[in-house]
Each structure stands twice: as C-alpha cells, then as structure tokens.
Amino acid sequence: MSEFEIPETMMALQLTGVGAEKIELREVEVPRPEDDQVLCRVECAAACASDSKIIDQGPDHSLMHGWDPAKWPVTLGHEGCVTAVEVGSNWAERIKVGQRFAVQPAVPSGPSRHHERYDDAEAIRKIAVGYTLPGLFAEYVLIDPEVIETSCLIEIPDADMPHFAAALSEPISCVVAAQQHSFHITKESPEAPREVRLGMLPGGTTLLLGAGPMGLWHLEIAMSYGPDTIIVSEPNNARRARAEEFFARRAEDEGIDLVLTTPEELDRVIDQATDGVGVDDCIVALGIRPVQEKSFDYLGPGGVTNLFGGVKADDRMISVDARRIHYDSISVVGSSGSDPSDIAEAIDLIATDRLQPGKYVSAVGGLDAAGDLLQAVREQRMEGKGIIYPHSRRALAEIDGWSPEEERELLGTK
Numbered sequence: 001m002s003e004f005e006i007p008e009t010m011m012a013l014q015l016t017g018v019g020a021e022k023i024e025l026r027e028v029e030v031p032r033p034e035d036d037q038v039l040c041r042v043e044c045a046a047a048c049a050s051d052s053k054i055i056d057q058g059p060d061h062s063l064m065h066g067w068d069p070a071k072w073p074v075t076l077g078h079e080g081c082v083t084a085v086e087v088g089s090n091w092a093e094r095i096k097v098g099q100r101f102a103v104q105p106a107v108p109s110g111p112s113r114h115h116e117r118y119d120d121a122e123a124i125r126k127i128a129v130g131y132t133l134p135g136l137f138a139e140y141v142l143i144d145p146e147v148i149e150t151s152c153l154i155e156i157p158d159a160d161m162p163h164f165a166a167a168l169s170e171p172i173s174c175v176v177a178a179q180q181h182s183f184h185i186t187k188e189s190p191e192a193p194r195e196v197r198l199g200m201l202p203g204g205t206t207l208l209l210g211a212g213p214m215g216l217w218h219l220e221i222a223m224s225y226g227p228d229t230i231i232v233s234e235p236n237n238a239r240r241a242r243a244e245e246f247f248a249r250r251a252e253d254e255g256i257d258l259v260l261t262t263p264e265e266l267d268r269v270i271d272q273a274t275d276g277v278g279v280d281d282c283i284v285a286l287g288i289r290p291v292q293e294k295s296f297d298y299l300g301p302g303g304v305t306n307l308f309g310g311v312k313a314d315d316r317m318i319s320v321d322a323r324r325i326h327y328d329s330i331s332v333v334g335s336s337g338s339d340p341s342d343i344a345e346a347i348d349l350i351a352t353d354r355l356q357p358g359k360y361v362s363a364v365g366g367l368d369a370a371g372d373l374l375q376a377v378r379e380q381r382m383e384g385k386g387i388i389y390p391h392s393r394r395a396l397a398e399i400d401g402w403s404p405e406e407e408r409e410l411l412g413t414k
C-alpha cells in the first residue's frame with residue numbers, strides 16, 4: 001500500500017465512559033474529510049499525565065463541556081505529529097498532501113460540529129484535540145476547521161526533525177508558555193520607573209515542586225533564565241536521580257546552584273538557601289491541591305507561584321493569606337496549554353539543538369501498547385515520556401533515550 005492510500009477502517013484508542021476500564025482499542029471507520037476538514041495520518045503520539053484527568057472525569061472535565069464519552073466515545077491523545085493525506089477543498093491553497101504538522105491541542109474556539117453533544121455549545125470558547133475533537137492515539141485523525149483557523153496545526157519546517165521530536169514540541173511548548181506567565185516587577189532604583197519582566201527572576205531562587213516529565217522540562221527551561229539557585233522538591237528517588245543525571249553538570253557549568261530535595265526537607269532547604277527570605281519563583285508541576293496551597297508559603301517578597309498542574313473540580317478552592325499579597329506583593333499565575341507561537345519556539349529550541357527531546361523518551365510502542373502506556377503514566381511508572389507509533393504493532397518497550405536513527409529503524413524507513 002502506498003504511504004497515502006487510505007484504508008476504510010483503522011484502530012483507535014477510545015474512551016467509552018469514565019474510568020480506566022473504559023479505555024478500549026477499537027476498530028472504527030476512517031473518516032473522510034468534508035470541504036472544511038483535513039484528514040491526517042498520525043505519525044506518532046505521546047502520552048501525558050493530563051490524559052488521566054479526562055479518563056477520570058469524563059463529561060465533568062472542563063474541556064469536555066458535558067460531552068459524555070459513554071454516549072459518544074472520544075479518541076484519546078493530544079500530543080503528536082501528523083501528515084496531511086487528504087485535504088478538503090477549502091484548504092487546498094494552504095495545505096498540501098504530505099505536509100507534516102505538530103498539533104497544538106487546546107483550540108481557542110467553539111466547536112464547528114456536534115453542538116447537540118455539549119451542555120451549551122454556543123458558550124464554549126475552548127475545545128481540545130484528544131477531548132471532544134478527535135485524538136491522536138489512532139492511525140488517522142480528522143482535523144476540524146477550527147483547529148486550522150486558529151493556527152493550531154503547525155507546520156514542521158525541518159524535514160529532518162524526527163516525528164517524536166515534533167510531537168514533543170507540544171508539551172515543551174506548554175512549559176515555555178507557563179514560564180512566560182510568571183512575571184517580576186523590577187526597578188533599577190527607587191527613582192526609576194517600574195518594569196515588568198517575564199519568566200523566572202535572573203539571579204533569584206527558583207523552586208520546582210515535582211520532577212515528573214513536565215517538571216524536568218521546567219527545570220531545563222528555567223535554567224535558561226539564569227537564576228542563582230534552583231531547588232527541586234520530589235519525593236520519588238528515581239526522579240530526583242534523573243534530574244541530577246540530566247542537569248547537575250550543566251548547572252555547575254552555568255554557575256547555578258542546583259539543590260535536589262524531598263518535600264519533608266523542603267522548608268529547611270529553602271530557609272538555608274534563601275537566608276529565611278523565601279524563593280522568587282515557584283513552579284508547581286503537579287496537580288495536588290494541598291501542594292498548590294502550600295506553595296505560597298515558600299515565596300519571599302515579590303515571589304510568584306505558578307500553578308502548572310490543574311486540580312480536580314472538587315479541589316478547586318484554595319486559601320491564600322491575603323496579608324502576604326498585600327504586604328509582600330506575592331502573586332499567583334497559571335496557564336493551560338500553549339499558543340502556536342510557543343510551539344514555534346519549542347520547535348526552534350529543538351531544531352537548534354538547545355533542547356534534546358530524545359533524552360526524555362523512556363518508552364516506545366505500537367498502537368496496541370497505547371493503553372498500557374496510559375496505565376503506566378497513571379501509576380507514575382514512567383520516568384520520561386512514552387511515544388506510540390500508531391502504524392506499528394509492538395508491546396511497550398522501556399528505553400533510556402531515543403534517537404532519530406532508532407525511530408527510522410522502528411518504522412523501517414532507514
């Protein structure tokens with residue numbers, strides 16, 4: 001079969017209700033594009049801890065807007081690299097068959113289709129690929145017009161960039177975006193005007209809570225802002241060891257004091273590192289309410305905590321000491337997903353070798369391994385990212401890093 005011959009059916013990993021037992025690998029029809037859609041072949045897709053949130057919350061997830069997967073199964077997967085294989089006539093000028101794209105899954109738009117499946121379709125301002133829009137743990141994906149109109153289908157300019165690197169530009173872009181939501185108000189002198197600077201405070205102390213796959217990217221990107229000290233708190237020994245293995249050398253070379261610690265030791269470590277003042281930046285790279293709440297206590301004057309991980313709807317309320325906001329000017333920021341500009345920045349970081357996504361890959365498999373991968377992510381058995389190649393069938397293999405050559409060998413395109 002030629003690369004772009006399109007079969008009638010395909011396999012797709014779907015959520016058919018709420019809970020892990022409702023994840024099924026199913027044979028479904030390959031949809032054909034209407035004039036305003038594009039059919040893409042999925043080259044690879046990565047799993048994310050956020051996938052667990054839609055699995056556990058179903059219609060209650062904020063990006064589902066009441067859509068019930070028990071009635072209308074959804075295909076999971078929101079990080080991936082795709083190739084256009086059939087282009088609806090409306091897009092003929094803009095998209096060519098064979099063009100490769102990264103997907104920016106959080107689409108700032110209402111849905112063009114299936115309005116009756118949402119609680120209030122007219123009120124929706126954000127939908128997402130791998131939620132109510134078809135996801136990427138499938139051999140093919142139908143791209144709806146709102147994804148293209150909002151520039152969420154982003155061409156990969158570099159033909160040599162491996163599929164896995166293009167796919168990982170999405171989670172990396174979320175970290176780029178998140179860190180640009182932190183800000184510091186600075187003044188050269190008491191007489192000078194105030195200025196706002198985005199990102200971690202150069203010369204300051206950055207605290208990172210959680211060294212999962214996203215936490216490690218936060219650590220890498222935080223280093224580029226040039227803080228004096230980065231403290232990483234993580235209870236899992238293997239994850240702390242991985243952070244040290246990846247970054248201790250670079251931190252030393254760049255004059256950054258990298259301190260790895262546990263939640264139990266954290267208060268003492270912060271006191272020691274900041275002379276009791278508190279940190280300038282905190283990034284909460286996990287979605288646990290008490291940890292988010294506690295993060296405010298670690299901040300020094302002018303400090304900013306960045307709530308990167310989302311919490312369940314029931315856990316949405318936290319308490320904050322209003323006197324510290326008033327007297328110490330502490331702030332809280334957060335972000336979910338990224339913009340196309342952030343994906344472009346992430347692609348540039350990868351293309352110019354300033355960030356090597358391959359070292360973060362710790363499992364690969366075929367589409368039949370996608371369910372196992374999601375389960376491994378749910379149980380935090382994965383040290384890094386797992387990549388699924390939907391057109392291949394193979395069990396999940398644990399690996400320690402991944403390269404363009406290994407990808408070509410797996411796909412038989414060497």
Ligand SMILES: NC(=O)c1ccc[n+]([C@@H]2O[C@H](COP(=O)([O-])OP(=O)(O)OC[C@H]3O[C@@H](n4cnc5c(N)ncnc54)[C@H](O)[C@@H]3O)[C@@H](O)[C@H]2O)c1
Pocket residue numbers: 048049050171174175178209210211212213214215233234235236239263285286287288291308309310335336337338380
């Ligand atoms: N904002 C966004 O755009 C965005 C994008 C992708 C992922 N996320 C979210 O980011 C979070 C992190 O993702 P991940 O893949 O690294 O998740 P993960 O669950 O693999 O990692 C979280 C880490 O936090 C550690 N941890 C648990 N309790 C802790 C504590 N008290 N103090 C410090 N560390 C603690 C865990 O041991 C684990 O290593 C998830 O909530 C995910 O949904 C957000």
